[in-house]
Amino acid sequence: MRTVPPPGAAGPGPRALLRRCLRPRWRPLAAGSAAALVRQVALLSLPLCAQRAIDDGITRGDLGVTAWWAVAVVAVSAVQWAGLAGWQWWANSADAEAGAYLRTRLADRLAVLGDGDVPGGRGDLALRATRDTDLVRIWVHGLPTWVVIATTFAFVLPALAALDPLLLWVTLACLPPLVLVNVWFPRRFEPALDALSGAHAARADAVADLLAAASSVRGLGGGQVLVRRHHTASAAVAAATMRAARVSAAWSAAGPLIPRLAIVAGVGLGGPAVLSGDLTVGGLVAFTSWMVTVTIAVRVAVDRFADRVLELTVPSAAGLVERDLKQEEARHG
Amino acid sequence: MAEVPALTEAPDTRGLLRRAGPFLRPHRRRLAGALGLSLVESAALVGIAPAVGAAVDALLARDGGAFAAAVALLAAMVIGVAVIGRLAATTLADAGERIVRDLRERVAERLATAPLRFLEAHRGGALLQRATGEVAELAMFVREALPGLVSATLTLGLTVVLLLGYSWELTLAVTAVFLAPALLITRWFARRAGAVFGAHAEAEAVMAATFTETLEAREDLRATGGLPAWMARFARDNAVAVAAQRRTAAVENRVGSISLVEGAALGLLLVAGAWLAAGGHMSVGAVVVFVLAARNLFEGFGDLSQLAGDVQTMRTGLARLLDLLTAAAPPPRGDRILPARGELAAEDVVFRYEAGEPALHGVSVRCAGDDHAGLVGETGSGKTTLSKLLAGLYEPDGGRVTFGGIDLREVPEEEVRARIALVPQDVRTVAGSVGDNLALAPGEPDRARMLAAFEALGLADFAAGLPHGLDTPASDLSGGERQIIGLVRAVLADPAVLILDEATADVDPVTARRMETALARLRKDRALLVIAHRPATVELLPRLIRLHAGAVAGP
Ligand SMILES: Nc1ncnc2c1ncn2[C@@H]1O[C@H](COP(=O)(O)OP(=O)(O)O)[C@@H](O)[C@H]1O
Numbered sequence A: 001m002r003t004v005p006p007p008g009a010a011g012p013g014p015r016a017l018l019r020r021c022l023r024p025r026w027r028p029l030a031a032g033s034a035a036a037l038v039r040q041v042a043l044l045s046l047p048l049c050a051q052r053a054i055d056d057g058i059t060r061g062d063l064g065v066t067a068w069w070a071v072a073v074v075a076v077s078a079v080q081w082a083g084l085a086g087w088q089w090w091a092n093s094a095d096a097e098a099g100a101y102l103r104t105r106l107a108d109r110l111a112v113l114g115d116g117d118v119p120g121g122r123g124d125l126a127l128r129a130t131r132d133t134d135l136v137r138i139w140v141h142g143l144p145t146w147v148v149i150a151t152t153f154a155f156v157l158p159a160l161a162a163l164d165p166l167l168l169w170v171t172l173a174c175l176p177p178l179v180l181v182n183v184w185f186p187r188r189f190e191p192a193l194d195a196l197s198g199a200h201a202a203r204a205d206a207v208a209d210l211l212a213a214a215s216s217v218r219g220l221g222g223g224q225v226l227v228r229r230h231h232t233a234s235a236a237v238a239a240a241t242m243r244a245a246r247v248s249a250a251w252s253a254a255g256p257l258i259p260r261l262a263i264v265a266g267v268g269l270g271g272p273a274v275l276s277g278d279l280t281v282g283g284l285v286a287f288t289s290w291m292v293t294v295t296i297a298v299r300v301a302v303d304r305f306a307d308r309v310l311e312l313t314v315p316s317a318a319g320l321v322e323r324d325l326k327q328e329e330a331r332h333g
Numbered sequence B: 001m002a003e004v005p006a007l008t009e010a011p012d013t014r015g016l017l018r019r020a021g022p023f024l025r026p027h028r029r030r031l032a033g034a035l036g037l038s039l040v041e042s043a044a045l046v047g048i049a050p051a052v053g054a055a056v057d058a059l060l061a062r063d064g065g066a067f068a069a070a071v072a073l074l075a076a077m078v079i080g081v082a083v084i085g086r087l088a089a090t091t092l093a094d095a096g097e098r099i100v101r102d103l104r105e106r107v108a109e110r111l112a113t114a115p116l117r118f119l120e121a122h123r124g125g126a127l128l129q130r131a132t133g134e135v136a137e138l139a140m141f142v143r144e145a146l147p148g149l150v151s152a153t154l155t156l157g158l159t160v161v162l163l164l165g166y167s168w169e170l171t172l173a174v175t176a177v178f179l180a181p182a183l184l185i186t187r188w189f190a191r192r193a194g195a196v197f198g199a200h201a202e203a204e205a206v207m208a209a210t211f212t213e214t215l216e217a218r219e220d221l222r223a224t225g226g227l228p229a230w231m232a233r234f235a236r237d238n239a240v241a242v243a244a245q246r247r248t249a250a251v252e253n254r255v256g257s258i259s260l261v262e263g264a265a266l267g268l269l270l271v272a273g274a275w276l277a278a279g280g281h282m283s284v285g286a287v288v289v290f291v292l293a294a295r296n297l298f299e300g301f302g303d304l305s306q307l308a309g310d311v312q313t314m315r316t317g318l319a320r321l322l323d324l325l326t327a328a329a330p331p332p333r334g335d336r337i338l339p340a341r342g343e344l345a346a347e348d349v350v351f352r353y354e355a356g357e358p359a360l361h362g363v364s365v366r367c368a369g370d371d372h373a374g375l376v377g378e379t380g381s382g383k384t385t386l387s388k389l390l391a392g393l394y395e396p397d398g399g400r401v402t403f404g405g406i407d408l409r410e411v412p413e414e415e416v417r418a419r420i421a422l423v424p425q426d427v428r429t430v431a432g433s434v435g436d437n438l439a440l441a442p443g444e445p446d447r448a449r450m451l452a453a454f455e456a457l458g459l460a461d462f463a464a465g466l467p468h469g470l471d472t473p474a475s476d477l478s479g480g481e482r483q484i485i486g487l488v489r490a491v492l493a494d495p496a497v498l499i500l501d502e503a504t505a506d507v508d509p510v511t512a513r514r515m516e517t518a519l520a521r522l523r524k525d526r527a528l529l530v531i532a533h534r535p536a537t538v539e540l541l542p543r544l545i546r547l548h549a550g551a552v553a554g555p
């Protein structure tokens, strides 16, 4: 995946560090990505098996065929589970090893350098080293997720086209609103959350005042005034909570509404195709299941694209690690 | 010994609903409304699968009219879920937030009236954490987890009811095949999760600490040649952290095995459905309903097991808040009224901080309505303790404190505060300006009255000399300046009895003298009791009471 160095980050330094960090871990990363691919293909194949069981077995009253597809469902579920387990295991391994590598590298280099005052103090350097290392680790951990997103679209879109182009159009039509929902609501939710934590902080100050006054100037009265001030802050918390809750309620309602509307459209428009024999009942059922998976894939993709914070901080975090080293070297080198 | 109720670290969460009852009851209508809306939402959500099933049956029967009706019903369900779901979530969050608001406001009121001994026994942030962190967590639960929790529970229940309506045999088979193993797996995960995730967090913390130590000790390590051994330890800690994270992945994979159970349940459903459909006991559409609704079942279970942790956190938080409300409750007091003026008296007062030697044993002092007296004695003789008892902030373990002949315990707290004021040595200010702090005095005085109070204390120049006058931030004040603010507050309160406990000790001697002279004049016909060390302060007082080792040592 391409990473964009933010303005001001050291040139090739951070990317080189990221490469050095990733290269020895290509095995767990490749294994994790392969497992993620297997898992997603299996997950997406499940509706296909159910479709065949309904169309070739249940609709025709053929128990043997149904049983065969039911066994397939169980087998595919097992593959799905194994893939998921491998994905988790290797993603965690890669992330943990990347963390160990970065920490060791930092400690090795810092240990042989002289003792000077690190800008912002040693505590700050240690904190940054931990936090920036963690950012790189989260990024490494999430790399196989891209395989999952890509697999979903690469699998579902052709499969839908094969079922009935109409279903493909319905799915494609619901992608823009899905993206929109996942971009629009976080933008509204974040300021609401910020306002809410501000309100909580203001109320916490009011409580702290109440405690300070209660234990030191109790004898001077004034408690009731402070209680009133607290209640004003508390009312502000209630208002901010409800603003955030309203955004959150609208988000949770709008998110699943789009794929469900697509299901209504798919069933409504696909029905005549079933009557004319171009589409099967099982096909319709498979379509409804895939719609759910596509919705999740879009949400995760938008999270990772729209929330560019992580994308941008990864190289800059690596850059900070490099910069800390460079500054130390400059002072003592 | 004065019984100080202590906070419990992990209070009992049994009977929580009953104990929280008084906070839920005022909002029961709103809660019931929200639950009703959630029920409608879940019904519509659960209705999606049968609507699809009806469409399938209509298609297989080649009935265009029934198909159109089924699609219309489906559309109505889908839109209904969104509209009602949004309304239900908002209403539920609203009801929950009202309850949490009542709780946090009650907590604030409790802290304002909690016995001073209780507050003093819980210094160091424990109270603040309970009154803020716990409340914020509860509010977050109400906002984020509660709507999901309610709708997942209702959806799960209604799905089972719906499926029972189609075929109780198949429903039983599917729930048996799914639910029992899924529950076992969840428990299998939970059994190890706490330890493994805790160990991982611990290993990461050790690593961070080792890193910091490396930075701190590197010069020494290099000088003593200890670096290789140190780096070997670093590598060992690192390996421990990597292994700990791998263990979390393994434990997390236990949860993943639920998908295997889901596959088995789906397989069983298909075979049993085919058998029932072939026998004419079920339509193909009904089997489709089962296939679709099984997803609700699986997802509902997943949601609930994820929310189970949130529910546990919420219960603990709520129990800790209720514990605070109980522990901080002021002791019962009477509702007698104090006269406007009267004699303040301690009669044979005994007070203990801890078991053992009392800080005061049998102290009797009197202070008539216009008496000016000094309370002196060496450090630790019990002056501050006595002043708090006289101000009604502590309750005596023996004897009694009276005003106008009435025991202070028989009088509401506000009544005592209105008659007796105590200015402590360490005056703390609250956030805001000097004016905001003075506004805490009874009657919320305006600026003119505040300036007049400075004037009356001979401190007009002090008020004028503040960088931004009354708008100067209180946090900029020195200890002595805060004492002046405390005294001005006392003048604004104009109580019948004013007790000063080393209240001018941090003020420069010249200003202190000026204030003390002004105070003596100002309170000519009111009682004034002054605890002081400074000879210049003591010599102004017509009468002295001497304390020694917790007893009156004579005038
Ligand atoms: N919060 C407390 N907890 C336990 N013991 C205390 C506390 N405050 C004061 N004491 C003890 O009570 C005695 C009297 O203290 P105090 O009233 O502050 O004396 P003074 O004000 O005359 O210096 C001392 O022995 C002191 O150690």
Ligand SMILES: [Mg+2]
Binding pocket: B383, B384, B385
């Ligand atoms: Mg004292």
